[in-house]
Amino acid sequence: MPSPKDTVQAILCDGVRKIAPDAMIEVALERPRHPEHGDYATSVALQLAKVLGRKPREIAEDIVKSTRQEIAGAGACEPLQIAGAGFINIRLKQSSKTQIVRQILQAGASFGRVQAPAAPPVQVEFVSANPTGPLHVGHGRQAALGDALAALLESQGYQVTREFYYNDAGAQIRNLALSVQARAQGIEPGGAGWPVDGYAGDYIREIAEDFRAQGGKPQDDLSDLEAVRKFAVAFLRQEQDLDLRKFGVKFDVYTLESSMYAEGKVAAAVQGLVASGKTYEKDGALWLRTTDYGDDKDRVVRKSDGSYTYFVPDVAYHVSKWQRGFAKVINVQGTDHHSAVTRVRAGLQALDIGIPQGYPDYVLHSLVKVMRGGAEVKISKRAGSYVTVRDLIDWVGRDAARFFLVSRKADTEFVFDIDLALAKSEENPVYYVQYAHARVCSMLAQWGGDPAALPGAELGSLNSGKELDLAQRLSEFPEMLSAAAKELAPHAVAFYLRALAGEFHSYYNAERILVEDEALRVARLALCVAVRQTIANGLALLGVSAPEKM
RNA sequence: GCGCCCGUAGCUCAGCGGAUUAGAGUAUUGGCCUCCGAAGCCAAGGGUCGUGGGUUCGAAUCCCGCCGGGCGCGCCA
Structure with a gap:
């Protein structure tokens, strides 16, 4: 059942079409600032003035005249009025305004939801934290944004898959394993034998203690390092899972970066890139001409040591999204990854397998700055260098944290004042x-x-x-x-x-x-x-x- | 230096090119509970919409320069 607004808009569209058949102008109904200008108003006559070379008020009069009968017949609003430079004002009847109440009570939980049988399957990828530490407040913002976005798309009839991608194959995972191993061997951060750029947070000690408590004996050799790695990754994945559950976010699919290698998708992506003719060898490495797709410099695909840069599994991952049937994909990421946008899209275009330009969509959000006592808080005891999602939930509760984190435009920097959140938690x-x-x-x-x-x-x-x-x-x-x-x-x-x-x-x-x-x-x-x-x-x-x- | 994003009330932020007074919250000040929940309501003060140009009948909104801030510019992820 069309709303009164839609009814009036459709009639006006017909009216405009009669007067200006060729004009590609939308009849937008706006909410006037001042109530005396009606419930809705349209400036379509002003926009048509230029195209038709006529005075806006005359055009408005023609529109009103030619739609008078339909407007009266529909019974949704009072007779149209012309005001100012040529605005058409629309005043709805009382019954048109209040009928929504009945509709809402009948529709219940489905009020606002629409059916869209033709809508393509959509995937929203968000959080995608590396399993190298607890989730930080930035992940919290991402979880709140991504989950709400997914729900929003579902409400509009899309079949939505929420997906989490773990980068579990890179150097930082090895670094995690080395850090836990060192801790388990009794080495303090910064002490003799501590790994370069090791993770210093208290959680590393917790993992190390847990590992030992379960009989792990970390020797300084690779086989044990592998055991430590598996243990640490499992530990952190479970912990991140618990935090997300506490936050009320559930994912449908988890994908591991390592699976891209294991299933041959990385190799296939490289093969495809080479076959496209967009690659070349230089300095012992394989490069992709991403500059052909708007990047500011070409990117390395295969390093001179034979391994691949992270961007290759990323491309492979997005190919898999496409092949799984997701015609629409939205990635929620921090703006610190915005350079990846061009690169991933370039890689997908170079493969030339029918993926449209601009695939996938991105929602980039600025990072969250936590303030306390007028100063930025950068350190949490447990995580070492950042404030965690768990801290936030403990401080202000799940409802407040989620509502707050989602209530700002994604691309504005988010200043989260802990003092305010704590002192005014009830407000x-x-x-x-x-x-x-x-x-x-x-x-x-x-x-x-x-x-x-x-x-x-x-x-x-x-x-x-x-x-x-x-x-x-x-x-x-x-x-x-x-x-x-x-x-x-x-x-x-x-x-x-x-x-x-x-x-x-x-x-x-x-x-x-x-x-x-x-x-x-x-x-x-x-x-x-x-x-x-x-x-x-x-x-x-x-x-x-x-x-x-x- | 180059690229992307952001500059709106003391603070945190909304604002699809539209109508003489640019909006919320918070903070400040003053009112409202014998009455459906005062975690609420009503009112007041507080602005060169960073800045200078341009496009337009009309600009916080679109375009360009400048200033200020964020992020990125690896054979790291």
Whole structure:
């Protein structure tokens, strides 16, 4: 069932087409800043003025005249009005605004969700931390962003796979093993025999102790190093898993970088690159002409020692994504990896196997800076050089951490003030939204009536300014979700929920809901329950709970 | 130096090219609980949208220069 807005927009589109058949102009309905300009307005006449070489007001009049009958017939809004330079103002009828309440109550948890049978399978890859230490706050931001993005895409009908990629094959893993081995042999960080660039965090000691407790005897030879490596990687993978579970994030697929080698995919990728004719030998190494694809310099594929650079398994991994049928892939990564974007895309294009340009999509997020006492916190005892996800959850709780981390545009630097988060934990934005949800639950309990009666409520009595504003806000939920999914911008959900909760609290304080008049009482309750449902649906996308009591 | 991103209220941040007063939160100040949950509401103060040009009927928004900040510029991952 089309919304009143869509109905009016479709009529206006027809009208514009009659007047300017060739103009490629969208009829965008905007929300005017000032209420006296109506519920929606369009500047389409101003945009057409240039194309048609006519005055905008005249064009607006033509549009209004030619659509008058359809507008009246649809019954969604009052007669259109022209204002200012040539804006067309649209004022919806009361019943058009409040019908959303009934729709929400009928749709329930599926309000805002759309079916898209033709949508391609989507994969969202995020976190993808190396198993060399506990997850840091940057991973937390990534987990919050990636999981919300995945949920957002699911809401728009996509089949989404959440995937985690472990870089378990590189030099840093060897470094991890050496560090644990040294610790297990009683060597302190920085002491004699400590590996160059070894990991100094306390967790290394924990792993070493665990290893020994389970009978491990780390001798200074390679066979034992391999045992240490396996133990340490398993230990950290499990620990990262526990943190993610605590954060409420679940992955569908885990892929190991080592499997790219084991399954011959790295070799196949190299073969493909060579076959493409885009490679050349220089200084004993094999290079790929990534500059043909916008990179600022060519990249080494095979080092002079015969091993491959990390970018080869990366390309192989993305080929596997494509071959698994993911026509749309979104990688959530820190901006510190942004140089990989060009490189991976270049590698995929060079292979020339039908992967479209610009594959995959990226959401790059700035790193998180943690502040305490006016100074940046760079050190956590356990991790050594960074603040962990676990610290964050312990400090502010999962709901607050997730809501907070997702409520900023990905590409802005995130300053997380611990003092504020600790001191004001009860005033954190998430509680404000959850509180609105709990308040409605409480009212329903007090009312004691049958909620099944609410969807059939007569809504004609909802006509105060705040009630109509709330209804309007509710009707924007689906389009907000669709825009957020399109823009890969989950922060829009958090901002929407904050605004909706704000309008609800304001309404609650202005009007009594449980009034004597039964028809009015039921109508207001229906509106409140619609708010509750929308908040619950939005919070669910963000992985934040919607408590009935707080 | 080169590339990408960011500069909006004291602080943290929204803001699809649109309508004489650019929005939230927080902080500050002053009000509101015999009344559905005060984790709430109402009100006030606080801005050359970094800066200088350009495009346009119209710019915080698009383009260019400059200033300031972040990240990246390995035969590391």
